[in-house]
Amino acid sequence: MTAGGITAEPPIAAAPPPSAGPGRLGRYLTSAIFLAPALFMLGVWMVYPAVYTIIRSFFGQTGFFGHWVGIDNYKTLFTTSTLTTAIKNNAIWVAVVPALVTAIGLVFAVLTERVRWAVAFKTVVFLPMAISAFATGVTWRIMYQQDPGLGAVNALGKTISGVFSPAGVLSSASPSIPALQSKGGALVLKTATHPGGVALLGLTGIAPDQVPKSAVQAVQPAPKPGDVVGAVWRDFKPGGGKVGVLEKGEVGLPGVTVELRDASGKTLQSTKSKPDGSFDFSKVPAGTYHAAIGAQTFAKPFGGYAWLGPNLIVPSLLISYIWIWAGFAMVVIGAGLASMPRDVLEAARTDGATEWQTFRRVTVPLLMPVLSVVFVTMIINVLKVFDIVYALAPQSEYAKANVIALAMYFAAFQGGGNFGVGSAIAVFLFLLVIPVLALNIRRFKRES
């Protein structure tokens, strides 16, 4: 078995030139034996799968050698819209995340040098790193829920908006008769009324538990000369009932702001309905009027933003990913800061540089090697991003939120096992990572 492992790696296990003495051969053999286990593992778990993936990417869905499709899989990669979206999204990730993570990490690192409780602060910022990306995805998925009753982000929005525009008492109600029409948020009865007339304002779409407790059976008020009377009531009883008629079992809606408007729409009087839903505008001069229910009654509560919807899903993903990695950047940059020669900073300050100038002209250039390590590491991480998208994005937005690694998973394992296309995507991803990797290796070499 060991011998097989060695022969599988010709460059390293190559037999020494015949001119070499027996001592040299022994040395080679010893090093080969010591290297063999590692090489064997590398071969089995790295080289073989990589080579196999590359070969597999030229074959179709069904067959191994026998169903050669050439570069068709790669064509699919660049012509299928879900896959091109994945490539575009990865470009957005690369453009946004590494820069922001590095910048935020730098700011945190510099600031934590100057605050008390720095350790506590650092721990809190670093904590997301300790959570698995999948768990983070699930957590943020819940926080991003549109329903403010479920999602923390929108709950915050609701608390704030509740202060400025409180929800109305009957926000879900809608008119039961066509004559009652919406106008600027208010409901206006189109049928004109006059002193001595009765205005009936029927509403539906009110759940039984939304009806105020004080409500009682609705009663149609008798017309009064010189007054405009009427009723606001829940025009619904089990089965629907007759529309626009106050029936037994239908309750009045108390506390609703009712307005009397003139022909031009100006509000002349306003009153609140009684427990049986009735209202009464007294001493109304002759003329034609419209009864209306004030807009504040129907003010909708803050419904929340669709963070997980098609328009915001990518930014939402980016935010939570940055939330994870900012701590990592902070710690690495912080370590760089700590090892920075203080006297240079002192010298700059003595020479009269402002804090900003010191930061801009001294700290940042000195930190450049560390910053670029963070930046490049982030590029690689972001290219490979998978778990958080898989966990956070709802299925309905996978197409919008797609990234290359996720596309690979779906093509190979979920979309009916098309390992050909899956391999092609993997190879493409590999090609994208290589230049960044090479850059990193070159820098390591230079540094050592």
Add this chain to the structure above:
Amino acid sequence: MTRTRIAVVAAGAVATALLVAGLAGARTSSTGRAHQNLAVSGTITFDGIWTASSGQKQFADVVAAFNKTYPNVHVKYKPVGDSLPTVLATAVAGGNPPDMADIAQPGTVAQFAKQGKLKPITYAKSVIGANFASAWQQLGTYSGKLYALVFKAANKSVVWYNVPAFKAAGVTPPKTFSQLLTDAKTIKSSGTPAYSIGGADGWTLTDMFENIYLRTFGAAKYDQLSEHKIKWTDGSVKTALTTMAKILGDTSNIAGGTSGALQYGFNDSVTNAFGSPPKAAMVFEADFVGGVISSSTKAKPKTGFNTFTWPAITPGADAGGVEIGGDLFVTFRDTPAIEAFVKFLATAPAAEAWAKQGGFGTGNKNVPSSIYPDPITKATEAPIGSAKSVVFDMSDEQPPSFGATAGQGEWGLFQDFLKNPKDVAGIQKKLEAAAASAYKKGK
């Protein structure tokens, strides 16, 4: 030294096992309780979706029933869970599949059959014929050969409703689709949105479409569409989508509106309808909704929740047809033990071993409806065995890249349709394009 000792121990164990088996056999045959077949022996490896929390125990009971007759066959069940398609696809591609597996997608079965990975189960034809209507044999037949047995079926032509919400609105379960729409309007007036839709899971939407299509055009046309013999740009698809838009387009009558529906998954759609207070009055989904209700809400059967059959659209024989999802049992090898097991699975005792515990439907016509443990289970499962026309979930029958992949193909496009139910023609074109490319690839 060690090796010999192991061998000795093993030999001893085998001897003991044989002795015990022999004694057991002798005992049962002497009392005459069961006819035992000791000649057939062997091990069957079986990869299934059921885990400890979701049916592994029940399947073990089925195996135990089998072992009464075949005590020398050992069924080694592996609970793979939801990642079964992935695991199986990899195992098949790697050339080392289990002896048997449970596959939920006929599309995957077709793919494996086409690749020649499956063994036909022709030997079980007469047993299946004696226990199942011919439609069920058709469901397991691919290019003329019987490859799969539909062991477990879920009734997908069910609507679950919140009983108090229906009572508050004063409506009763509708029999026809137009009545359903009228009732939905009444329910909305009562202050509760009528529909709860789990649009984040694309399959809930395709299931709705499939029920509508089946009830409008019948099983024959349904099968043609699922085999892509009718194009998605066909007029019948347009009619069905237009019908579906009457529900999806009624945005203020859907819990959470359109954007809410797109974010709620299947489980959310159930808890929305049966939590307290309810956010909606009904859910269009399969018999397994009951399991979610009892595990995540406090609603009680009959007083809190109940079911009705998907309402009829066009009167006719298929108006009451049943759409099923199910578990297809396939074989990758062929031994006497496997043959015996497959034949047993097609009989009534096999189905009854699980059916009496609930959460199980079967097309086996010899299973009496009295076997189901409670009235709601009976109401949802019994129609599977007695239905005149049965069709398999269409999206599962198609190539998985079109019919069963999150965010793309049919699932993704029906989510687009939920976003904009007005664009019937546009969605038809996209469906046809996606279907055409998936069917081309599958060849």
